[in-house]
Amino acid sequence: MTLNRRHFGHMMAASVLLPGTLLPGTLLPSAATAQAAAPTGKLVLYTSQPDRDAQQTITGFRKVNPGVEVEVFRSGTTEVMAKLAAEFSAGQPRPDVLLIADAASMEQLKADNRLEIYATKSIEGIVPSAFDRDMTYFGTKMISTGIIYNKAAKAIPVSWADLAKPEYKGQISMASPLYSGAAAIKLGAVTARPDLGWTYIEALRRNEASAVRGNGAVLRAVATGEKAYGIIVDFMAFNAKAQGSPVEFVFPKEGLTVVTEPVAILKTASNKTAARAFVDFLLSDEGQKLSLSQGYIPTRASVGSPSWMPVGTQINIMPVDIKTVVATTEADKKRFADMFGQ
């Protein structure tokens, strides 16, 4: 599912109309039966959400489902996935639900036949590009990637292409696709475009862009003036700005890529009722409002847009075909690693 160069506002309007036409009717009944009994017992959640967000998510969920005890393991995306991989290998995966940063990891799990299909009605009103058509994982927010710059920077970029200009040489920091799932998705999206493509990545390399481990490292580099510009996820830039860091964020005019922090139920989940309730909560108005209050763009358009987003901001979403990205990601990463000497 792609949204080709469509304005954000339009996309939101369009999404409201879509659900009825999207859902395969045959999948619906199981959703109805699932909602019959109030969930109880223990729910095991593995997540890479920031600590504060994870706590709020659990508190919010338990307000609606007081009968459920939530046991959480929170760590970095790589750590969560490594733990999960070890648990799969030992034959006893523990979590009921996963809430992790990007759809690429979910696609991988789906390909390994680890994810449970849940044809929930809650996707009504959710941006169609944010959830899996086969109903295995569902985006809970939209985290876009744009350009951050230090206020002391001389030039102010308006597009991705600007970063290839000579005056930006040696001044750019970005998350390495070798370490960050979001960056890998972005690499796939950018290289698939005729106007950017691998020529653009090569231009970044010529401009001595430095590939760091993750978004936190990009923020640190730009906020402390180690680099003047960085490629980073929106909320981190805006949160830092709100706290007083000397940074600004721009939405490049070619468009942004988004990751959706999807939630999914494992096939091996022991408490599927509670797991379904958790998915439904995150997609509900309430769950989406929580995302909004945490500074994210919700996937339910009707909920609104975060306060940091200037009124009337027009955002282009770059088309990302997750399946293609996953299929080519190993080759893309290798090419990137060869180019950047990593």
Place this chain on the structure above:
Amino acid sequence: MTLSERGLRLGQDQIVLILLVVLVALLSMSPLLRLLLESVAPGGIVSTQAFTRVWNNPTAWIALRNSLETSLGATLLAVVFGTIVALVVTLTDLRARNAFVFVFVMPLIIAPQVMALAWLQISGPASPLLNALGLAPPLGARNPLYSREGIILLLAIEYAPLVFLTLRAGLRALPRELIEAGLSSGASKITVVRTIIMPLMTPSIVAGMALVFVSCLGNFGVAAFLGIPGNYLTLPTLIYQRLSGLGPGVLSEVAVLSTVIGSIAIIGIIVQDVMLRRRDYRVTTTSLAARPFALGHWRLPVEILLWSITLFVVVMPVIGLLATALVPAYGVPLSAKTATTANFAYVITEHAASGRALVNSFFLSLAASIIVVLISLVLAYFLVWRRSRLLRFLNLVAELPYALPGVVLSIACILLFLKPLPVLGISLYNTVWIILIAYLARFLVLGLRPVVSGYHQLDRAIEEAAQVAGAGFLYRLVTVIMPVMAPVAAAGAILVFLTAFNELTLSALLWSSGAETLGVVVFSFEQGGESTAAAAMSIVTIVVTVGLALSTLLFHHKLPEGVLPWRD
């Protein structure tokens, strides 16, 4: 002595030996064997695919070369630095040496990740120190720390205290007579150091060297923060890269890469063994410490030099941390107007997990250090004085869990402990006990190396005297050997405690709700973009650790001589 008594005595140390072999094998070997199984038979199907993939991957070879370069370089630097400082501090009449020891071991208290960030902060354009001096680099200036040399420098600073503490404990056992004999036969102090002290201290220095080498080999924090932006890949960063790539077969590839690290570590230990086998280092310790060398009119210059180097390498990054902890967000210049205690208030009072983490980490580290030292005291006895082949093998194996990156060891622990223990039917997974077991496996070598060096330097005659007098094995161990070994044992315990206290990579995968460690808290702050809170938490950790170390001074008179490195 009757025959039956003799049989009983033999039985006592044999039982201890068997128990010990089983324990160490379980601790050190089982996670590694499980991992090895993953590399040759992922999912139970034998396959050499992972091996061929790694072998044919040029990146793996580059990472191997880089790992060797940084580990060897940093080891050399740390040994030179740590040895010189330990000699000067322990042998001369330097003033305020207790305070100095305190400051010098500080890098051990700060997690390598946090340390690397602090260095970048203090040397970058936003450095409060450089800005105050008007020396701050311009926006976007390339930081020279992002390089092989930068990694070597920071690793050496981080691990020089390992050499320092091991050697200082060894120097405590230096016989006064030998030095006085040398001096009175007309040898200069330098000659005495070169020809008497240094040769006798070879076991301590080699032990410290081995520890630094394996520490560097498995270090992820410094390599990640300085190496990834500098396009300088090491084996631990490559492993992490593979893990974040996911996909099928990742675990087996990671296991293969870990085998490479493990093999290098084993080669390192064999080299260490060879270095020690050439000579006899045993001395009989007198209860009197050697009289310090008078530095004379050199005292003040030496003091100034030592303090300024130490302040530079140790206090600078702590200032960097403090500067970060005192501002509301990254990049806000520190001034009277912007300074805030909000980060400290947040981590101390608001953030419930922080307090829990302090308590958890304290007890986990304390338990780990006590258990490790007890195991080490007995294991080293058999290792050095009984030299059985089986034990020498265990000695090699004990090194491995420490040489591997923490994330790999935790994966191994998950593979091993996910299902309830066989026979007992108890599940350790998702409890605090799995972290303790991982700590014991990982940090055993930190306690073992100083104690082994201690046995190498001890003449067995005293134990044999006790044996002739009819003392049983355990009785001899407790009444004869332990008191003599107290300084090295304490050095080992301190190494284990400090390293476990700020450990981050193991618990990042193994923690569970309510069982947070300090590392988990710092890591989640850093991950959530709350770097200022992470800095504040690190400062709190430093203060707590220094407080704990200071509190040991309250009962130092009850401890054996030379146990506290920061107390003469």
